[in-house]
Amino acid sequence: MGRPKHGGNLAWAANIAGCPISSIKDFSASINPWGMPKTVLKAIQEQIPRLTAYPNPEYPQLKSALAGHHRLSTDYILPGNGAAELLTWAARELARLERTYLITPAFGDYSRGLKAFNSNIVTLKSPLLPFGDLSSLIPRDRLQNSGLLLNNPHNPTGKLWPREEIIPYLKSFALVVIDEAFMDFLPLSQGQSLIDLVPQVANLVILRSLTKFYSLPGLRIGYAIANPDLIQKWQAARDPWSVNSLAVAAAIAALKDREFQQYTWDWLVPAKSQLMESLSEISQLQVLPSAVNFLLVKSDVSVTKLQEELLKKYHILIRDCLSFPELGDNYFRIAIRTPEENQNLVQVLKQLIEYSSY
Numbered sequence: 452m453g454r455p456k457h458g459g460n461l462a463w464a465a466n467i468a469g470c471p472i473s474s475i476k477d478f479s480a481s482i483n484p485w486g487m488p489k490t491v492l493k494a495i496q497e498q499i500p501r502l503t504a505y506p507n508p509e510y511p512q513l514k515s516a517l518a519g520h521h522r523l524s525t526d527y528i529l530p531g532n533g534a535a536e537l538l539t540w541a542a543r544e545l546a547r548l549e550r551t552y553l554i555t556p557a558f559g560d561y562s563r564g565l566k567a568f569n570s571n572i573v574t575l576k577s578p579l580l581p582f583g584d585l586s587s588l589i590p591r592d593r594l595q596n597s598g599l600l601l602n603n604p605h606n607p608t609g610k611l612w613p614r615e616e617i618i619p620y621l622k623s624f625a626l627v628v629i630d631e632a633f634m635d636f637l638p639l640s641q642g643q644s645l646i647d648l649v650p651q652v653a654n655l656v657i658l659r660s661l662t663k664f665y666s667l668p669g670l671r672i673g674y675a676i677a678n679p680d681l682i683q684k685w686q687a688a689r690d691p692w693s694v695n696s697l698a699v700a701a702a703i704a705a706l707k708d709r710e711f712q713q714y715t716w717d718w719l720v721p722a723k724s725q726l727m728e729s730l731s732e733i734s735q736l737q738v739l740p741s742a743v744n745f746l747l748v749k750s751d752v753s754v755t756k757l758q759e760e761l762l763k764k765y766h767i768l769i770r771d772c773l774s775f776p777e778l779g780d781n782y783f784r785i786a787i788r789t790p791e792e793n794q795n796l797v798q799v800l801k802q803l804i805e806y807s808s809y
Contacts, residue, residue, distance in 0.1 A: 456559050458770040459668065468762040478796060479770035481745040483666040484788040488711040491665060494704035495697050506699060508691040516703045517674055521646050526679040529686060532693045534632050534660040534673030539564050540685045541628045541656055545598040546570035548625055552599045554588055556775035558606045576777060581608060581739050585616045598626040603643065604633045607775060607784045609741025614643040621652050628656045633743040635664035638716045646676050653678045664715065665705040672698040719744055723787050729797040735804050744787050752804055754783045765799045
């Protein structure tokens with residue numbers, strides 16, 4: 452079984468650890484640790500008897516729920532089989548342009564999608580982490596007939612760019628695609644989403660995921676917000692039933708669950724602060740600031756060896772960064788989990804790093 456390119460590969464981890472999948476404590480996938488909301492579970496259960504019928508390929512109820520959530524017309528919304536499906540369609544649009552600019556390190560599926568359509572990828576590599584402002588990364592010239600694929604908040608660094616930094620580039624590029632998969636982890640007062648600008652900016656596409664915040668990665672549910680002409684184009688070209696009925700029911704229920712949303716926001720701020728502070732006490736680790744529910748950590752010791760020992764001795768899985776060529780064996784990423792799990796992780800990291808020889 453080869454080394455995974457994404458977090459959350461519990462089968463691989465269990466094979467290394469020599470334990471059942473259920474025994475793995477997963478810090479590698481940046482998923483809300485509180486699990487799916489009870490309201491979502493109830494909605495899924497109520498939908499099961501209706502699985503004998505095809506879902507409506509227009510998804511009117513889900514579109515209506517998303518439109519109300521974002522105060523948009525349903526014409527601007529396209530649900531998808533996770534944000535990954537919609538990223539593929541966005542990559543096809545970007546590939547029609549002369550070049551696509553991509554800030555690296557970057558989520559591996561961006562290159563996968565762009566390369567699938569033979570896009571001319573121009574990587575923008577920062578010499579240092581954490582990133583600075585966008586003007587230090589994106590060139591000012593040769594942007595005509597070019598596209599920009601931007602992840603905000605950024606994975607794997609957790610960097611959040613203010614919307615004021617992004618807006619000037621909307622006029623510079625022929626197409627701007629912004630992946631906001633982790634934006635839900637920011638309270639509305641702190642979010643930097645550009646969704647509200649889509650009706651006024653025809654060359655802007657926003658991708659969103661519902662799987663991370665609501666802990667639903669197995670259901671695969673996301674959505675795109677874009678110009679209605681582009682939405683209709685994608686809808687006409689893709690499989691008519693991209694979203695299953697359980698995912699539709701789960702998404703509608705999740706969007707209504709204000710209590711779960713507030714609980715997550717209230718948990719994340721102190722949990723992240725405490726974990727960053729505790730990790731910073733380990734001299735061999737350098738924690739990068741993060742706006743969301745995961746941390747990128749620079750390590751003075753080999754991460755692959757550290758990852759292996761964590762699995763074999765403690766059944767803990769962290770996300771190595773070997774799939775990010777700019778990071779390699781000197782970085783790892785961890786999700787922020789419950790206070791008890793976070794404390795346990797710090798304790799075993801201290802034991803392994805401070806008392807072991809690498």
